[in-house]
Amino acid sequence: MSEPRVIKTDPYNAETSSDQFATTVTPTAAHYVRSNFDLPVLDRDGYRLTIGGDVQHEQHLDLHTLSQLPAFEARVTMECAGNDRLGMRPIPAGEPWASGAVATATWGGVRLADVLARVQPLDTAREVIVTGADHGPRDDALTPGVVSFARGMPLEVATHPDTMLALTMNGEPLSVAHGAPVRLVVPGWYGMANVKWVVGLTLSRERFVGYFQQQRYVYDEGGMIRPVTRMRVKSMITAPVEGETVSAGSITVRGWAWSGDGGITRVELAVGGGDAWQDATLGTPDGPHAWTPWQATCVVDHPGRLVLRSRATDSSGATQPDVSPWNRLGYGNNAVRPVMMHVSASPPGAAND
Numbered sequence: 001m002s003e004p005r006v007i008k009t010d011p012y013n014a015e016t017s018s019d020q021f022a023t024t025v026t027p028t029a030a031h032y033v034r035s036n037f038d039l040p041v042l043d044r045d046g047y048r049l050t051i052g053g054d055v056q057h058e059q060h061l062d063l064h065t066l067s068q069l070p071a072f073e074a075r076v077t078m079e080c081a082g083n084d085r086l087g088m089r090p091i092p093a094g095e096p097w098a099s100g101a102v103a104t105a106t107w108g109g110v111r112l113a114d115v116l117a118r119v120q121p122l123d124t125a126r127e128v129i130v131t132g133a134d135h136g137p138r139d140d141a142l143t144p145g146v147v148s149f150a151r152g153m154p155l156e157v158a159t160h161p162d163t164m165l166a167l168t169m170n171g172e173p174l175s176v177a178h179g180a181p182v183r184l185v186v187p188g189w190y191g192m193a194n195v196k197w198v199v200g201l202t203l204s205r206e207r208f209v210g211y212f213q214q215q216r217y218v219y220d221e222g223g224m225i226r227p228v229t230r231m232r233v234k235s236m237i238t239a240p241v242e243g244e245t246v247s248a249g250s251i252t253v254r255g256w257a258w259s260g261d262g263g264i265t266r267v268e269l270a271v272g273g274g275d276a277w278q279d280a281t282l283g284t285p286d287g288p289h290a291w292t293p294w295q296a297t298c299v300v301d302h303p304g305r306l307v308l309r310s311r312a313t314d315s316s317g318a319t320q321p322d323v324s325p326w327n328r329l330g331y332g333n334n335a336v337r338p339v340m341m342h343v344s345a346s347p348p349g350a351a352n353d
């Protein structure tokens with residue numbers, strides 16, 4: 001199996017490699033990893049989840065207590081907001097993600113709503129601030145110094161029945177890279193919402209204003225700032241694999257499409273440049289939060305370079321643009337991406353199928 005494509009070793013950050021997208025669930029070892037700081041290694045026995053702030057009863061839950069809550073599982077496609085940053089012009093500062101900062105996993109654990117019910121949030125609580133165990137210096141923070149990876153989310157998102165604290169990934173306890181022993185999973189949201197190594201939940205009456213809420217994971221378009229939230233509609237071509245050589249004739253093109261704003265309603269394929277788009281056939285996604293498979297067949301008679309493009313539309317009516325709005329930190333690039341293949345002359349006498 002090919003290894004993830006490491007884009008940085010310290011801290012470890014890696015993309016899913018393009019030959020690992022054949023299955024709905026990405027092999028665990030191939031799932032992309034995005035970490036802002038050194039990976040914290042938490043002791044399972046000593047682990048406590050502290051839940052405080054605007055609550056009736058502050059609590060410190062150990063792993064056993066957490067795992068006694070009703071089990072919940074979800075298959076979730078997760079994309080880093082910085083995926084395809086390298087496709088933006090000019091290239092924004094930040095990790096140089098190509099197109100592999102996306103993957104799908106089956107997460108198992110408990111609903112965050114069930115965890116919160118145990119502490120009885122006060123009526124004043126409007127947000128849940130989720131804090132990871134990782135931290136490090138950030139000189140550009142509004143209050144320069146050491147910051148933790150922490151994110152706030154509205155109580156409605158936190159108590160949504162699909163928002164979970166995951167304890168397992170694809171049936172195994174979480175690995176350190178993916179947030180052991182407990183991580184948040186917020187289906188439909190870009191990766192940053194899925195806080196790893198969760199050690200604290202704070203119920204708050206105010207909007208959270210931490211570094212990773214206000215200074216990162218925001219669309220900064222000429223000083224106009226909006227938070228990065230749900231995944232924009234997007235698609236990818238997985239077969240043929242980029243750079244592959246295929247024989248002339250009938251070619252079956254396959255891929256995935258996903259959106260955090262609703263189901264995929266249409267995927268189109270264009271062969272070459274121009275605006276001749278043909279409808280692809282959609283498959284059934286493996287659950288409401290997993291990407292949708294699609295395929296289309298095209299006939300290519302001429303050997304040479306072949307450029308393929310796919311374009312998805314979701315149930316909100318949003319379609320992938322040709323160019324995604326540039327923003328200073330390079331987030332949310334869901335533009336149609338040309339993928340290059342090569343067509344070789346079909347072997348003499350070969351059936352044209």
Ligand SMILES: Nc1nc2c(c(=O)[nH]1)N[C@H]1C(S)=C(S)[C@@H](COP(=O)(O)O)O[C@H]1N2
Pocket residue numbers: 031032033034035036037079080081131132133134149177178179190191192193194195196197
């Ligand atoms: N504590 C913590 N959680 C985190 C991060 C982090 O740096 N620290 N990175 C986030 C980002 S930007 C992404 S894209 C996802 C990636 O999850 P993965 O590494 O399991 O693929 O984790 C999110 N959760």
Ligand SMILES: [Mo]
Pocket residue numbers: 034079080081082191192
């Ligand atoms: Mo991310």
